[in-house]
Amino acid sequence: MTTATHAAGTTPDIRKAGFGRVVLSEWTKIRSVRSTVWSLVLLVILDLGFTALLCGLTAAQWSKTDAAAQATVKADPTGTILGSGFFLSQLTVCVLGVMVIASEYSTGMIRASLLAVPRRVSMLAAKAVVFTLLIFVLGTVVSFASFFIGQPILHDKAPVALGDPGVLRAVVGGGLYLAMLGLFALALGAIIRHTAAGITGVIGFVLVLAPLASLLPGSLGKHVHAYLPSEAGQLIARAHQADTDLLTPWQGYGVFAIWTAVLLVIAAVQLRSRDA
Amino acid sequence: MIEAKNLTKRYGDKIAVNDLSFRVEPGRVTGFLGPNGAGKSTTMRLILGLDRPNEGDATIDGEHYRDLPRPLQTVGALLEARAVHTGRSAYNHLLALAQTQGVGKKRIDEVIHLVGLTEVARKRAGGFSLGMGQRLGIAAALLADPSVLILDEPVNGLDPEGIVWIRTLMKRLASEGRTVFVSSHLMNEMAVTADHLIVIGRGRLIADCSTEEFIERSTEEVVVVRSPDTEGIAAAVEREGGKTTLGEDGLLSVTHMQAARVGELAAAGGFVLHELTPKRGSLEEAFMELTRESVEYGGTAATPQAAPQAAPQPQAVPEPQGETR
Ligand SMILES: Nc1ncnc2c1ncn2[C@@H]1O[C@H](COP(=O)(O)OP(=O)(O)OP(=O)(O)O)[C@@H](O)[C@H]1O
Ligand SMILES: [Mg+2]
Numbered sequence: 001m002t003t004a005t006h007a008a009g010t011t012p013d014i015r016k017a018g019f020g021r022v023v024l025s026e027w028t029k030i031r032s033v034r035s036t037v038w039s040l041v042l043l044v045i046l047d048l049g050f051t052a053l054l055c056g057l058t059a060a061q062w063s064k065t066d067a068a069a070q071a072t073v074k075a076d077p078t079g080t081i082l083g084s085g086f087f088l089s090q091l092t093v094c095v096l097g098v099m100v101i102a103s104e105y106s107t108g109m110i111r112a113s114l115l116a117v118p119r120r121v122s123m124l125a126a127k128a129v130v131f132t133l134l135i136f137v138l139g140t141v142v143s144f145a146s147f148f149i150g151q152p153i154l155h156d157k158a159p160v161a162l163g164d165p166g167v168l169r170a171v172v173g174g175g176l177y178l179a180m181l182g183l184f185a186l187a188l189g190a191i192i193r194h195t196a197a198g199i200t201g202v203i204g205f206v207l208v209l210a211p212l213a214s215l216l217p218g219s220l221g222k223h224v225h226a227y228l229p230s231e232a233g234q235l236i237a238r239a240h241q242a243d244t245d246l247l248t249p250w251q252g253y254g255v256f257a258i259w260t261a262v263l264l265v266i267a268a269v270q271l272r273s274r275d276a
Numbered sequence: 277m278i279e280a281k282n283l284t285k286r287y288g289d290k291i292a293v294n295d296l297s298f299r300v301e302p303g304r305v306t307g308f309l310g311p312n313g314a315g316k317s318t319t320m321r322l323i324l325g326l327d328r329p330n331e332g333d334a335t336i337d338g339e340h341y342r343d344l345p346r347p348l349q350t351v352g353a354l355l356e357a358r359a360v361h362t363g364r365s366a367y368n369h370l371l372a373l374a375q376t377q378g379v380g381k382k383r384i385d386e387v388i389h390l391v392g393l394t395e396v397a398r399k400r401a402g403g404f405s406l407g408m409g410q411r412l413g414i415a416a417a418l419l420a421d422p423s424v425l426i427l428d429e430p431v432n433g434l435d436p437e438g439i440v441w442i443r444t445l446m447k448r449l450a451s452e453g454r455t456v457f458v459s460s461h462l463m464n465e466m467a468v469t470a471d472h473l474i475v476i477g478r479g480r481l482i483a484d485c486s487t488e489e490f491i492e493r494s495t496e497e498v499v500v501v502r503s504p505d506t507e508g509i510a511a512a513v514e515r516e517g518g519k520t521t522l523g524e525d526g527l528l529s530v531t532h533m534q535a536a537r538v539g540e541l542a543a544a545g546g547f548v549l550h551e552l553t554p555k556r557g558s559l560e561e562a563f564m565e566l567t568r569e570s571v572e573y574g575g576t577a578a579t580p581q582a583a584p585q586a587a588p589q590p591q592a593v594p595e596p597q598g599e600t601r
Contacts, residue, residue: 018345018346018376021376021377022376024375025372025373025375025376026372028368028371028372028375029361029364029368029372032364032365032368032371032372033361033364034363034400103361103363107360107361107363108355108357108358108359108360109359109360109361109364110359111326111355111359112359112360112369112373114325114326115347115351115353116347116373116376116377117376118325118341118342118343118344119342273328275326276326276327
């Protein structure tokens with residue numbers, strides 16, 4: 001439709017084309033900082049290392065393990081394998097998610113970013129898209145690797161195959177979980193704007209709130225616990241629901257997504273209204 | 277063209293910019309002067325949409341900064357505070373900025389060369405010296421070949437060669453028809469760089485005139501007269517078209533008349549002279565005089581808004597105070 005008759009300079013789709021450019025720029029930003037690259041390497045090492053370590057321990061200690069614990073592993077070997085991998089590696093995603101945005105504030109880069117993209121929310125959105133996709137891709141790869149490392153180790157005690165019901169979904173779910181966790185951390189980092197405080201906040205959510213919630217009396221504690229972001233989110237990375245689960249995997253992931261969306265909205269509103 | 281209309285910015289109950297209006301025209305270097313804490317950097321951040329004004333409005337070529345479709349192609353800015361991720365190389369920093377505007381890689385190499393950072397372009401910006409950081413900031417400002425430049429104290433941290441270089445660069449950019457708006461608290465620096473001056477003190481406009489006019493007005497020759505009969509001399513001088521002011525120290529200052537003529541008039545009238553000194557005020561002094569007055573005005577104005585600013589000196593010159601402690 002656009003013909004030569006259109007005067008140069010009055011390109012109508014200039015803003016639509018803009019978002020792609022901002023995404024490209026955010027990708028350059030992420031890949032050009034050494035600490036991001038190292039965090040991602042650490043993510044892979046921790047995930048695979050702990051899969052091997054914890055699954056190996058589980059197999060080695062099998063005869064000394066009580067029947068209830070054995071039953072849990074047998075019911076969902078996939079969850080055990082992937083969970084062993086996440087156990088520590090998810091912290092690198094939390095740290096990285098906060099850092100990706102908070103380091104812009106601590107270094108002053110945010111001012112250059114906002115001068116280049118004064119439609120601030122589009123900068124935040126591009127950053128979120130790039131980071132979430134990156135973690136999803138890497139997280140899914142790591143998740144598959146973790147599964148294929150853990151599966152043979154546990155095979156004699158708790159056999160599982162990728163074709164078993166729910167298993168493929170859980171393995172891909174591992175990538176989905178880490179991606180949402182990264183986005184959650186990024187949103188919190190954008191609100192708090194301070195690296196150390198942001199990391200503390202996310203880790204508080206992920207590691208501290210869950211055990212605290214289980215201390216609450218009776219069904220209240222159970223419900224609060226089930227709806228906590230990381231607890232609800234992790235359900236997607238389990239092949240089988242436990243009888244005690246209040247949410248299905250996708251419901252759980254939905255709850256995690258809602259938490260994240262709320263934080264993102266708060267972050268966007270603040271970004272628009274606060275001085276940079 | 278940059279236009280500020282009634283800009284006002286408060287941080288808590290501190291007014292950083294107070295009802296400030298001015299225009300910055302293209303084709304010349306406009307110096308933005310004021311002592312420490314006058315509100316220069318704040319005004320620039322308001323123009324750039326980084327901070328929001330409480331009142332008033334700032335536009336660039338008639339548009340708000342945030343509405344510019346490719347802002348770096350319209351405005352290049354160097355901020356006072358560093359705006360670079362310390363873990364990223366100079367090249368990647370510029371690349372990330374260039375990509376948002378669709379600027380090609382060739383231009384990145386060009387600006388890196390222009391500011392003289394070619395050898396360190398692939399090194400982490402965190403390791404840069406103050407001057408190198410400043411050069412990187414200037415490279416970022418020039419990256420998309422903008423028609424408006426907003427530079428907050430660009431000579432900061434530059435060596436003498438760098439200062440001459442940036443001065444020449446700003447003049448060249450202005451001569452190409454661009455708008456160049458540059459802040460400084462050094463009057464002498466601006467006198468040789470700027471064609472036009474906007475002077476502020478405590479967030480208010482003090483002067484908006486050509487540099488020539490400013491220099492002429494403020495470095496007028498003053499003849500200082502010490503005499504037991506200043507009244508007689510003043511009368512004689514004024515009859516001949518001179519202007520006089522009697523200082524609190526009893527000294528008579530005469531303007532619009534040469535020292536020799538004042539002496540002749542004193543002799544003709546039979547007045548005793550103890551001292552007759554021609555003085556040409558330095559620009560820096562004139563500037564300090566001008567801004568000091570603004571500080572006094574701010575302190576004594578009987579408006580409720582001005583009341584909390586009752587201690588003018590410490591607020592007007594915050595940095596030396598902090599250092600002497
Ligand atoms: N983000 C902020 N929060 C609180 N106060 C601020 C902020 N930015 C500036 N101010 C205050 O506003 C006033 C104007 O500051 P500004 O930095 O604009 O001055 P300036 O003219 O650039 O001074 P300098 O020559 O030292 O750079 C100062 O009193 C400063 O303390
Ligand atoms: Mg300043």
